[in-house]
Amino acid sequence: MSGIDLLKRGITPLRQHPWFTLMGVTSVAVALTLIALFALISLNMQRAVGDWSRDFQIVIYLDPPPDETVARQWQIALGSMAETEEVTYVSSAEALQRFSARLGNDASLLSGIGNDILPASFTLKLRPEFRQRDAVKLLVDRIAQKNEWRDVHYGSGWIERFDAVRRLMRISGIVLGLFLFLSAFLIVATTIRLILLTRKSEIELFRLLGATPVYIGLPFLLEGGVLGILGGTVALSLVYLFYQVGLQQGLLSLLQLLGVERIVFLPPLWQFSLIIGGAALGFFASFVAMRRLSKV
Secondary structure (H helix, E strand, O other): HHHHHHHHHHHHHHHHHHHHHHHHHHHHHHHHHHHHHHHHHHHHHHHHHHHHHHOOOOEEEOOOOOOOOHHHHHHHHHOOOOOEEEEEOOOOOHHHHHHHHHHHHHHHHHHHOOOOOOOOOEEEOOHHHEEEEEEEEHHHEEEEEOOHOOOEEEEEHHHOOOOOOOOHHHHHHHHHHHHHHHHHHHHHHHHHHHHHHOHHHHHHHHHHHHOOHHHHHHHHHHHHHHHHHHHHHHHHHHHHHHOOOOHHHHHHHHHHHHHOOOOOOOOHHHHHHHHHHHHHHHHHHHHHHHHHHOHH
């Protein structure tokens, strides 16, 4: 059987039985729409958690303050670390100016105080991949080995809570994702099995004529894959429609409490994966349905 013949045998029934085709596409589309909506919400929740971590800083207080040459050398040394994204040096005088600005009308209380009353400091912003508890602790321990940098503050309680939230989201995402995928598989497999049952006489006829299981089964597997692609395309279109009509604004209203300023749609790779996932879902659902049907 040539590839063209296989393609014809897989696609022709879709045109001959439009109601069955509609039922199959609908089941795949509903299942994948739920998965895509979950993925969209998870994506933006992850972005919200990522935005929290942007404000995380490590502060090294320096007392006595170094001269400008030494401060510059230390800044370069800190900036060369693999974990560091940005290093900012704040002199004693600049720290006092910032504190005075925060006091506003009460800044006069600082009159007569020397510029060196507050310690100089380095503020370190870390790269995203190092904004986690274990990596931060290792970095802080390494920094504290230098005598002049021993007074290190990094908000250990905050990083512990941040890691706990991130782990909870990861575990919840995996569990819910598996549940949705298994539910989608069962829905699609059941639907395709019902479609195959209506064509059992056709399958039996092929068997009586001596057709091999591969010759009988491949077109049905291809048919399931095509149904999956169509269903995945419909699901992607529905999710984009929901996103434009109200989901975008609704999610933004919810996640604004977490500091999110913009809701993003599924990136192109995720969209492509949804359609390919639909094809795989239809293919394997057809395979399972064929196996079960062969035992009837």
